[in-house]
Amino acid sequence: MARTAVTVRAARWSAEHPWRAILMWVVFVAAAVGVSTVVPKQETSDADYRTGESGTAAQIIEDAGLEEPPSESIIVTSDAEQLDQATAQSAVKELRTGVADVDGVESVGKAIPSEDGSALLVPVTMAGDEDDAGEHVDGVLDVTTEVAAAHPDLQIGEAGDASVDDAIMERVGEDLSSAESMSLPITFGIMLIAFGALIAAGIPVLLAITSVVATLGLYAPLSYLAPDDGTVANVVLLIGMAVGVDYSLFYLKREREERAKGRSTLDAVEVAARTSGHAVVVSGFAVMVAMSGLFIASDVTFASLAAGSILVVGVAVVGSLTVLPALLVKLGRWVDRPRVPFLWRLNRRIGKGGIAGRILGPVVRHPKRSAIGSIVVLAVAATPLVGMKLEQGSLETLPKDIPAVQTLSQIQEKFPQDADTVQVAVSADPDTIDAVTGELRSIEKEALAGDDFATTGADQLDVAEDGSGAVLTLPTTHPEGSDANEQAMLDIRDQVGQQPGGDLEGTEWAVGGGVGQTYDASHHLSERLPWVVGFVLVLTLVMMLVMFRSAVLALLTTLLNLLSVGAAFGIMTLVFQNTWAESLLDFESSGSIIDWTPLFCFVVLVGLSMDYHVFVLSRVREGLRNGLSHRAAVERGVRDTASVVTSAAFVMVSVFAVFATLSMIEMKIMGVVLATAILIDATLVRLVLLPSLLLVCEPLLRGFGRREARRGSPEIETEERVPALV
Incomplete structure (x- = not known):
């Protein structure tokens, strides 16, 4: 071997020193877990989400010391049309007395009645910042629960930023535990069906689990560069289980295939390293490149998701190239033990690519018809994508069975002034502050004359003590996330943008608040979307061009990615923008898609689809370099990889479906988008569309795979016996 691939060198070292490789992996995972116990994970702060004009407004408010202290609200209602005031006031008195004694509570306001008299609202001001409020809000909730138990004829609930955030994080933790408990046995079951042997089935699952655990530990120091917004653990589990099992599966299947040809375990490991190992590296790099496109979005959520995903893919690749070969060498033929009799015989009877061979027959005989038919099916599935409506997550998109969410919805219904707000912030100095406050009063008067804003009964204009700034807070009358709120905010921005000079020169004006933040974040994402998509598509195209040295093949790869993603997004729109699947998936449709999910799913799918694509095309090129005709190489490459691709796809689909x-x-x-896309990609695209297009485009692909073997491409393995590792 004139040139030895990195994958082969890593496999050789692990094979020669298996116990060292295994011990190093164990130490690595343990050290990663230890890091997370020593280094506290950095969480996102409100400042991390600032963007656009609303971000400027938030900064002005902070610099002027006009930030509102964190607060909670306790609502008292009943099932009756009118609230029994005597009973309600008694409960309010108990609430105010009990909450005032809770550590971290600065003050408890008087009860505020709703306009229709059916509810009372007790405002609670917390001491410190949002983090401090999060630490003490449980005490307020405990008092609320005790008083509610003492007054069963009343409905008493608490909601606020801290309590709702805590409830959501608790639910996310429950979801993560549920996903772990469901995905592991399902994955192991699929691996058992794929291999028919317990040890072989357990190895991919073990590698995936340890990769996820190590990544969650290593993310702690990384979070100081990309803070966690609360979803990183979910995504790391989602991606880590999928790619960890996939990479082990590619490697292990090829090693077993070579042993079945009569090679020794050492020889089989090296062949697997030279072929599947190289495909794993390329596929892993493709996923990491695709995920890196999220950094272009300049969004803290995307940055954290990208960092976690890239890290778990890198760890999984390293594990499949180091500890996996060591395990295979130490276990030898024990990898196929103990066998599950029925499943083992079933695998042997079906054989390699048995089912795929039946599908491939008509495709090979009629490639043009197969290609046109597949493209039509995918195009029809993508049709609903035209009507996709993107909106930011809001109260309406949160699970309705969370008590804090139910309470917050009730508060916004009974007390509209506690809903969304628009804030006009001004940075000034003592010489201009009088003119600024006068202009803000004019804006307030004009705004309250319409139907878009409400008055709270308190002064809505707050001025800094040193005269460095002022902020006008205007509560909206429309539900959170409504178009009317957005238009009202834009009208205020137009009005503020026309501020005259004179006494107002040298001031900085910005309109933000909750409505402005939602609007700016959505538009920021819309502006970045084309750049992210273009970056991912161009880089994956370049990768395919470099690896296979075929512009046609690189363009075909891009086409296949767009078709499969488009079909999955069409199904996503059909499912989540309508109500027909609500009972099936246990959700309430808001008539829109949460704006960040399509972009994240796009980069994930482009990366993951490269797994199968690279694996299949590598086997096709391998056949061409071994002297097969173009048609025979395509048919054999797809058939030989069918069982691996199908098994890997079922693992991904099952994990995502969870x-x-x-x-x-x-x-x-x-879950729905990724599961649907992978299912389409592994069946219709890889078994029908890809081989049919390769056959149809044969005149344009004559150079593919025909270059001299002396180029030494590390993923190609000839039929000659590979020298033993030791």
Whole structure:
């Protein structure tokens, strides 16, 4: 071997020192877990989400010291049309007395009645910042629960930023535990069916689990560069289980295949390293390149998801190239023990690519018809994509069975002034502050004259003590996330943008608040979307061009990615923008898709689809370099990889489908989209569309795979026996 691939060198070292390789992996995982116990994970802060004009407004408010302290609200209602005031006031008195004694509570306001008299609202001001409020809000909730138990004829609930955030994080943790408990046995069951032997089935699952555990530990120091927004653990589990099992499966299947040809375990490991090992490296790099496109979005959520995903893919690749060969060498033929009699015989009877061979027959005989038919099917599935409506996550998209969410919805219904807000912030100095406050009063008067804003009964204009700034807070009358709120905010921005000079020169004006933040974040994402998509498509195209040295093949890869993703997104729109699947998936449709999920799913799918694509095309090129005709190489390459691709796809589909059962709508969307896309990609695309297009484009692909073997491409293995490793 004139040139030895890195994958082969890694396999050789692991084969020669198996116990060292295994011990090093164990130490690595343990050290990663240890890191997470020593280094606290960095969470995102409100400042991390600032963007656009609303971000400027938030910064002005912070610099002027005009930030509102964290607060909670306790609502008292009953089933009756009118609230029994005597009973309600008694409960309010108990609430105010009990909550005032809770550590971290700064003050408890007087009860505020609703306009219709059916509810009372007790405002609670927390001390410190949002983090401090999160630490002490449980005490307020405990008092609320005790008083509610003492007054069963009343409905008493608490909601606020801290309590809702805590409830959501608790639900996310429950979802993560549920996903782990469901995905592991399902994955092991699929591996058992694929291999028919317990040890062989357990190895991919073990590698995937340890990769996920190590990644979650290593992410702690990385979170200081990409803070966790609360979803990283979910995504690491989602991606880690999928790629960890896939990479082990590619490697292990090839090693077993070579042993079945009569090679020794050492020889089989080296062949697997030279072929499947190289495909794993390329596929892993493709996933990491695709995920890196999320950094272009300049969004803290995407940055954390990209960092976690790239890290878990890298760890899984390293594990498949080091500890996996060591395990295979130490276990030898014990990998196929103990056998499950029925499953083992079934695998032997079906053989390699048995089912795929039946599908491939008509495809090979009629490639043009197969290609046109597949493209039509995918195009029809993608049709609903035209009507996709993207909106930011809001109260309406949160699980309705969370008590804090139910309470917050009730508060916004009974007290509209506690819903979304628009804030006009001004940075000034003592010489201009009088003119600024005068202009803000004019804006307030004009805004309250319409139907878009409400008054709270308190002064809505707050001025800094040193005269460095002022902020006008205007509560909206429309439900959170409504188009009317957005238009009202834009009208205020137009008005502020026309501020005259004179006494107002040297001031900085910005309109933000909750409505502005939602609007700016959505538009920021829309502006970045084309750049992210273009970056991912161009880089994956370049990767295919470099690896296979064929522009036609690189363009075909891009076409296949777009078709499969488009079909999956069409199904996503059909499912989540309508109500017909609500009972099936246990969700309530908001008539839209949460805006960040399609972009994240796009980069994940482009990366993951490269797994199968590279694996299949590598086997096709291997056949061509071994002297097969173009047609025979395509047919054999697809058939020989069919069982691996199918098994890997079933693992991914099952893991992703588990996420569709979770309560958070974002997880449901990702689960359905990823499971659907992988299923389409592994069946219709890889078994029908890819081989048919390769055959149809044969005149344009004559150089593919025909270059001299002396180029030494590390993923190609000839039929000659490979020298033993030791």
